[in-house]
Amino acid sequence: DTAVSQTPKYLVTQMGNDKSIKCEQNLGHDTMYWYKQDSKKFLKIMFSYNNKELIINETVPNRFSPKSPDKAHLNLHINSLELGDSAVYFCASSQVGEGKWAPLHFGNGTRLTVT
Amino acid sequence: GNSVTQMEGPVTLSEEAFLTINCTYTATGYPSLFWYVQYPGEGLQLLLKATKADDKGSNKGFEATYRKETTSFHLEKGSVQVSDSAVYFCALKVGTGANNLFFGTGTRLTVIP
Numbered sequence: 001d002t003a004v005s006q007t008p009k010y011l012v013t014q015m016g017n018d019k020s021i022k023c024e025q026n027l028g029h030d031t032m033y034w035y036k037q038d039s040k041k042f043l044k045i046m047f048s049y050n051n052k053e054l055i056i057n058e059t060v061p062n063r064f065s066p067k068s069p070d071k072a073h074l075n076l077h078i079n080s081l082e083l084g085d086s087a088v089y090f091c092a093s094s095q096v097g098e099g100k101w102a103p104l105h106f107g108n109g110t111r112l113t114v115t
Numbered sequence: 116g117n118s119v120t121q122m123e124g125p126v127t128l129s130e131e132a133f134l135t136i137n138c139t140y141t142a143t144g145y146p147s148l149f150w151y152v153q154y155p156g157e158g159l160q161l162l163l164k165a166t167k168a169d170d171k172g173s174n175k176g177f178e179a180t181y182r183k184e185t186t187s188f189h190l191e192k193g194s195v196q197v198s199d200s201a202v203y204f205c206a207l208k209v210g211t212g213a214n215n216l217f218f219g220t221g222t223r224l225t226v227i228p
Contacts, residue, residue: 045216092158106158
């Protein structure tokens with residue numbers, strides 16, 4: 001009964017390729033996120049999506065594009081992969097309506113390695 | 116602006132030692148404060164939270180007190196165990212918007228037997 005599941009767990013690919021990471025949550029949350037965790041463990045938000053609104057972090061290259069077919073899914077598509085994209089990507093969800101203390105629920109991460 | 120600063124790691128302690136991981140913040144408005152923990156190979160999990168000044172969050176023997184006067188939310192545990200080895204993230208959230216959760220850089224804790 002995994003609450004937030006993302007696939008694949010590991011992804012190894014070559015520079016220039018296009019890849020996708022999928023995320024699904026079964027918590028009924030209204031908001032989903034993608035975070036990038038770099039080699040120094042620094043966690044940065046990339047996107048958040050709340051039903052009607054996609055909020056994009058302007059520092060994220062436009063090679064990254066989130067796609068949300070419904071509120072339970074938020075997939076991350078990456079075009080023309082670069083070496084610097086190697087990181088662990090975390091999907092998360094929350095119910096924003098629960099108030100400002102509503103916790104995020106994270107998936108287990110996808111380790112992307114670009115060679 | 117909003118930001119979180121937490122102590123650099125890594126931190127290595129012997130089992131049963133006392134743990135403190137410092138966290139200070141700057142925020143516009145009145146933030147809620149959180150500690151998240153990331154065990155090896157897993158995603159982050161909420162460890163504890165405090166929603167207003169002087170609140171104390173606690174869970175699994177960990178505690179943190181929301182200190183508005185010092186803008187701090189230090190994480191403490193009286194006696195750490197090997198199973199506490201993980202990366203700990205301090206975070207703040209302002210308001211109810213979807214994109215206003217700010218994380219610190221994380222502190223890796225290793226507890227040795």
